[in-house]
Amino acid sequence: MNGYFVSLSMVNEQVYFELYRNCRADFLRWSTFSYNLSSEDARDLYQETFLRIWDNLQKGKLQAFSSSGRTYVFAVGKHVVLDFLSKQQRLVPHSDLSALEQGEDLLQDQHNSDHTSHVIQSGLNQLEQRERSLIELFYFKRLDMHSIAEQLGYKNADVAKKRKYEVFRKLCNLVNSRIKSPVS
Amino acid sequence: MDIRPEDFERFEAYWSGEMLEPNRQQLEIDLLVDPLLQQRFAEYKRIREGLDQLARKEVHKQLKALDQSLDAIPQHRHQKVKSKTRVLFLFGGLAACLSLGWLFYPEGYSVDNLPHEEGIPLLMADQDNRVFDSAMSSYRSVDFSEAARAFSGLPDMEENDTILFYLANAELRSGNSAIALKHFKALTDRRESVFYDKARYYVAMAHWSAGNDREAFGLLRQIAKEPKHPYRHQAQAAVEQME
Secondary structure (H helix, E strand, O other), rough: HHHHHHHHHOHHHHHHHHHHHHHHHHHHHHHHHHHHOOOOHHHHHHHHHHHHHEEEEOOOOOOOOOOHHHHHHHHHHHHHHHHHHHHHHOOOOOOOHHHHHHHHHHHHHHHHHHHHHHHHHOOOOOHOOHHHHHHHHHHHOOOOHHHHHHHHOOOOHHHHHHHHHHHHHHHHHHHHHHHHOOOO | OOOOHHHHHHHHHHHHHOOOOOHHHHHHHHHHHHHHHHHHHHHHHHHHHHHHHHEEEHHHHHHHHHHHHHHHHHHHHHHHHHHHHHHHHHHHHHHHHHHHHHHHHOOOOOOHHHHOOOOOOOOOOHHHHHHHHHHHHHHHOOOOHHHHHHHHOOOOOOOOOHHHHHHHHHHHHOHHHHHHHHHHHHHHHOOOOOOHHHHHHHHHHHHHHOOOOOHHHHHHHHOOOOOOOOOOOHHHHHHHHHH
């Protein structure tokens, strides 16, 4: 486990944002010229590309990249642009009720997900400062347990890891006390 | 439902994609046959998805802010170009278009025309360089306004080529082209400086950014012809964009 997070922690924010800045002009030019996108759409899709890269990092699909990861950015970006274009071109007949129902389901999912993250945000706000920092450094900033232990003054990575479990449980309890519906 | 420590570790590894295939398969089988484990996983998943979503929102916010800082200069410039174009159409019309100066009228300055200047790694920092490190750290984090403020507060700012170069870059990338121009010009008076050639290119970019398009065009055309200039390709691209 540690090995993975050590390698992921190398993908620090600076590299990620630097890559964003370095590829941006070329990506906007390429997507605008190659796919006839408006500059506004190109900008939105560039952001979406980097959010997908973030998701891939989060899910372990990408264990490390460096600032020379342009090829990867453009490969992901191409998928994002093509998804966007195919959604735009997709025509939904008025009679296709299943598509409408699907749309409603998606809206409901989005609503539930927004509600959950709102409740979790409230839960985080109720944690003590050090506990919140522990959660944020691990799940948001993607630091490894050694760095977190050092930064928050824990004796070592194992102690920090144990503490993470306890704080996660505390967060679960806080969230459960706010969400009445049963866990599905 | 209380998540046990051993389950928590498995869920973390599974969720993050770091779990080895046999262990992954085993967990999936366990989840199929153990309703209690299923409930624990559902609880873990709900919290974890929420945390991931919050992290994603935070990243999105930062990307938007970065976009705004990168767009700050071109937006200002485009507005200027648009209003100039309107004036041209309304009052100058054909006569203005026929004059040689306007044929070379450059458009489209953008911060994207500026080459990436990495900044200096901070690995060799010592106690005395703390202020410089802080300025360089802001510069490397794309916080150019803060970098400019910090660099300009350094005592040997005027004499030190490195500080002057990055200060000028930070000013230019913050949209303060007049101040940037002043600093870059100071560097072009120092022929022995390692930043001399780059500073000449940036003088042109600062002119372009400030709307002094003809000066910029002349300088860039000259740089584009210099086979050893580090930014000859960028200069050529800018010239073509202007033409």
